[in-house]
Amino acid sequence: MSNSVIGIDEAGRGPVIGPMVVCAIKLPKTDYKILKKIGVDDSKKLSKIKRKKIYRLILKESEINNWKIFVNICKASDIDIGRKKMNINELEINLFSESILQVSNAYDNDEIFLDACDVNEDRFGVSVRNKLGSLWGDNIIISKHKMDQRNLAVGAASIIAKVVRDEEILRIGNKLDFQIGSGYPSDPVTIIAVQKMITSDYPHDELRWSWATTKNAWIKHHNKAIPIRDEINHL
Structure with missing residues (x-):
């Protein structure tokens, strides 16, 4: 079993202006305590100022502790073009799987936590696993609604995605x-x-x-x- 976890979340699924942002963060399980210490929580519970402060602390700790972070910015044009071929859930499945592949590989056997974007949270997890491919069959993938409130790695990904989305809007x-x-x-x-x-x-x-x-x-x-x-x- 891996000693690392991956948390993934998105910001900007519903807006009519600007990109959708997906973030994946990979870190050792033992570093959960660092996320807790710096105040990581669901980004929606934090004020804009507090969120930006914790965002900077996450990036700082990432450099110190060699965490892996990938931010996937899907422009409005790419969303529109993608929706010619798929629905918004399928687009997010692609973005989530792409982001996972940027921070890990199947052989690391990391535990992966997803903030589910489908009304059927289990279906979303299965879809992401299928998109990743057969090599990822042994990975633990946990897909739940409001995972940013349940898991600190997903909470950190939520904060990063929201701050980047806010910066894009600015x-x-x-x-x-x-x-x-x-x-x-x-x-x-x-x-x-x-x-x-x-x-x-x-x-x-x-x-x-x-x-x-x-x-x-x-x-x-x-x-x-x-x-x-x-x-x-x-x-």
Whole structure:
């Protein structure tokens, strides 16, 4: 049995603006105590300031203790193109498995903890295992809802993913020079931003064109169907 664990979580599944971010972190089981000491918890329970502070501490401890961290940033354009071939759960299965492969290999036989993105948490775990391939058949993969509240490694991955997603939203807002809010369709500031981001010949690159929020705003403004995102030029 391995002495290491891998925790994986995502941030930004539902927003209409910006990327989805998946993070995988691998560390020895004995280093759980370090995560606990620096205050790792579910990222949603932490204030933005506290989350950023713990994020920096995680990166610092990672360098000291040689943990492996991989951050997978899936741009809005890649989400749209991916959704031509698969649903959002299948896209996340791909991103989770890609992230695991960046921090480990099957022969390490690590215990893997997933924050399940499917309503059926067991199915999500089986799907990730199948995507990884037959060599991973002996690995322990535990897939649960709210795993970021149950497992410190997943909590750390949750914090990293959320901070990186927040930084991406800040970058997009600075580039646009107007407020975009959280990027979620439930945010009134975001809805106003979406309306500004669909006035050109094509929707803005940082929008998820396949989201109903974008499609509806486009139709209301242009009185025609939204363009199909092109796989070659990533319009």
